[in-house]
Amino acid sequence: MTTEAQSEPVSDRVRRASKMIELMAWILASGAVAFAIVNIAFEMTGRFEEGPLSEFSAGLSIVNWFVAALKVLGAAVALLSIARRPCVSARVVNTLIWGASAVLGVYSLGSVGQAIGMATGLAGSSEQIDPAGITYVLAFLLAAAGFAVLAISHTRRSELGVGPAIVGSIGGVVLLGIILVALPMLLSAVGIMP
Numbered sequence: 001m002t003t004e005a006q007s008e009p010v011s012d013r014v015r016r017a018s019k020m021i022e023l024m025a026w027i028l029a030s031g032a033v034a035f036a037i038v039n040i041a042f043e044m045t046g047r048f049e050e051g052p053l054s055e056f057s058a059g060l061s062i063v064n065w066f067v068a069a070l071k072v073l074g075a076a077v078a079l080l081s082i083a084r085r086p087c088v089s090a091r092v093v094n095t096l097i098w099g100a101s102a103v104l105g106v107y108s109l110g111s112v113g114q115a116i117g118m119a120t121g122l123a124g125s126s127e128q129i130d131p132a133g134i135t136y137v138l139a140f141l142l143a144a145a146g147f148a149v150l151a152i153s154h155t156r157r158s159e160l161g162v163g164p165a166i167v168g169s170i171g172g173v174v175l176l177g178i179i180l181v182a183l184p185m186l187l188s189a190v191g192i193m194p
Contacts, residue, residue, distance in 0.1 A: 059193030102172025
């Protein structure tokens with residue numbers, strides 16, 4: 001192999017996804033946009049301006065818009081995962097799809113752990129568990145599984161190996177930490193949240 005052949009860029013062409021994977025990507029993208037619309041509706045209706053969370057309303061608004069933007073990004077990533085020639089490199093798409101999978105997976109497993117803690121009385125009360133909460137957790141578990149399937153499919157079709165999966169998964173966990181820990185701490189430090 002010549003030096004010239006070794007320095008050629010790897011093609012960003014990704015083999016076509018199956019119809020089932022394409023359908024799953026469209027369903028996940030639609031679901032992510034629908035969840036983002038819920039966040040926008042919360043903002044438009046002033047959901048957090050009154051009631052027990054009113055003192056947190058400014059901070060919750062910032063987090064709400066941030067999460068809505070991430071949901072729209074998640075929808076775009078789901079669709080990029082089935083694009084044969086996306087506008088960004090296949091490596092970036094693969095990293096992002098693994099990141100989305102990690103965010104949803106860790107968040108879902110954390111929610112299941114919290115529900116188990118509540119059901120057993122270790123964390124909160126089992127009376128706090130209601131059908132809406134169960135539906136919410138199940139929806140996130142399904143989305144996490146769907147994004148994991150998209151990530152595995154994209155990895156196989158792009159033949160990129162485990163590198164982007166590792167980087168994306170670590171990045172997803174870090175992003176979740178930013179959303180759940182660092183962002184609230186920052187908002188408290190600057191006086192936006194009590």
